[in-house]
Amino acid sequence: MTALSVTGLEKSFGGLRVTAGIDLAVEPGERRLIIGPNGAGKTTLFNLIAGELEPDGGSIALFGEELVRLPARRRAHLGLARTFQIITLFPHNTLLHNVMLSLLGVRRERWNPLAPFARQRELAVRAEEALERVGLRHLALRSLSETSYGERRRVEIAMALVQSPRVLLLDEPFAGLSIDERRDVLKLLTGIPRDVTIVMIEHDMDVALDFAERISVMHFGEIVVEGTRAEVVADPRVAEIYLGALALAEIDAFYGDSHVLHNVSLRLVEGRLLALLGRNGAGKSTCMNVAVGLLRPRRGAVAVFDRPVTGWSPEDIAATGVALVPQGRRIFKSLTVRENLVVAARPPAAGAAHGWDLERVAQAFPRLGERRNQVAGYLSGGEQQMLAIGRALMSNPRVLLMDEPSEGLAPQIVAEVMATIRRLKEEGLSILLVEQNVKLALAVADDVVLLNNGRVAAEGPVAEISARADLHQHLGVY
């Protein structure tokens, strides 16, 4: 019997069809991953399965039992648990209280108006076991408001597990976590016994693909591709759907009458570093200008996280989470280091952990911290470059564009800048790098696009490109 079977599930908001006849069959014990661009209807699908939304048509069955007519709370009692994309916990209570409350939800004792909740030994013991499982037992009596974002994600999972679910829905369990935290959560999820069936929505493909056995790709409310990891990755439709963090499509751009970019398409995959290489005048900086909205393309489209932003103003594009470290740094020379950083500050996007603020920038670039009250114009070139990067990070971007960050810097400083770039990439930032120093660029890049005379001359993973014999011909001497 299938653990979770969804057939012909339909839901519209107003006239907008959010899910269009979804069919999904998850076998008992399976680990299923659901991916798809923003707005594909993934969370809506979860809300329909969990009962927060009522479908317009179709059926949902949990181990053969029809759920559509049941209210959400009944579904929890039948063994359906979920976590939320945006963490919703009880912030004034301890971790233990949070988990106990979750367990109480599927117990009869929840109606008892006399017996003190805190003295329910059996609930407490089971809750402590669940906290142990997620490695948080030592924090059981700490108030939730004093825990880190990563710990809260694990509390969410403990709360779901303590209900002994048969099917567990995880909505972006890795969102906003650092690399270490991701690894911990992955280990934790891998350790869940096979009597729990797991369906997971996730954007972090690297982690999620390792975890899942089968993958369903959603697009515009439909499941377009389904299969094993290899099948899905090889499917050309998936690449088409997944524009990635930043995409330029068939761009033609002009400066006055001169035609600078000819039909340029490039795609920066989330969490990766795309190096844009080419000779002087090949159109690299123009691509940057098009991406951030400084130059309006005459033809073609720009998308940030699958959201079309073509023709948007630079400030609106910046608000979608795109930050530029411009060529020549362009810091505010008469302002202090601190002021340079503060003017760019923007709160982190909802659900993002580890917001960048003055303190964190000072930690990442200790010399900026030391000189925070110094006028920026008196900084050395390397420090100014750090400041330009720090300033971009203060806007808490999801996509970072860097134009010639090594330009005019001493070799030792260049190495430092490159180490910083590598670290940012490891933290999950998607980076588009334009760089004259090809050797350096190839050392940090995942993917490469080669431009020549405003046209894409070659593109592909870094290993493939650097092996090409005609590389030097496109790049000239270096």
Add this chain to the structure above:
Amino acid sequence: MSARIIAVSIAVAALATLPLWLGDTYFVNVASQILLNAVFALGLNVIVGYAGLVSLGHAGLLGLAAYAGAILLQEGWGHAIAIPGALAVTLVGTALFAALALRATGIGFVMITLAIGQILWGLAYRWLSLTNGDNGINVSTRPAPFGISLDGAPQFYYVTLATFLLAVLAVFIFTRSSFGVSLLGTRDQPRRMTALGYDVWLIRFYACLFSGLLSGVAGLLFLYYNEFVSPQSIQLSASAEALLMVISGGSGTLLGPIAGAALVVIMKNVASAYIERWNFVLGAIFVAIVIFMPEGFVPGSVRLARWVVKALRPRPAPVAAKGEP
């Protein structure tokens, strides 16, 4: 914990001996008023503080009990029938009240409760054959449990005190119980609670019933204290006043509504003897509370006290070597 037990013992002892050291009948009556208003505020706090649903119609529930009791007595029934009868009527009325109001939360809930409160007031005012309209209903006797007459101020005070202590104990047990904790959960994260398997609506409904029961008890105390009930005592301003007690004292706390009731009743009775515009003073106090202790003055005072203790605590001398020859 033991400090808390000592504090509670002292408070109970002070309350129990209050008629002895307060002497004056007038002040004993003020104390009775505080306690019966505190029972009402405790009941309202169940909804406002613990369920996170603001009601502006609770005076209607208090009035339901008072009128039901008064009418039953007027019809010649004894206290032994009138008291449980009035509470039963209040519970049924509260069930209807909750069934209507719980169709919404937030501002919608406020508006529905306001409307129901106004309907109840309108009935009291206009249904002359039943309620005697604006003239109200007089109740000539107080009950006499175990043959003890409650006509004297101290005697009535003790009955009110006993009822009040029972109400405090009930709320204390309720908020710490599994059900009470679930109610707090529905206040903080209703969506989450549904996903966890809780019936948020039914939890809120039961909480309303508990709140209505306490309001009904307060309504009977009110009736017997005044030996009279009229539409005036259940109008909108009475609901608003109860809400002010809860919010000024500290909603969602056990002591807050009690302290808030004391504040309002003392201002009303005592300050009004000295200042004609006592409402103005009360308003100024509320504004000050909202500005300086938005969480209410019980939790606010605790916060201030902690801060003062911390500020007064002697710190280790910053530079020990300084001053040495």
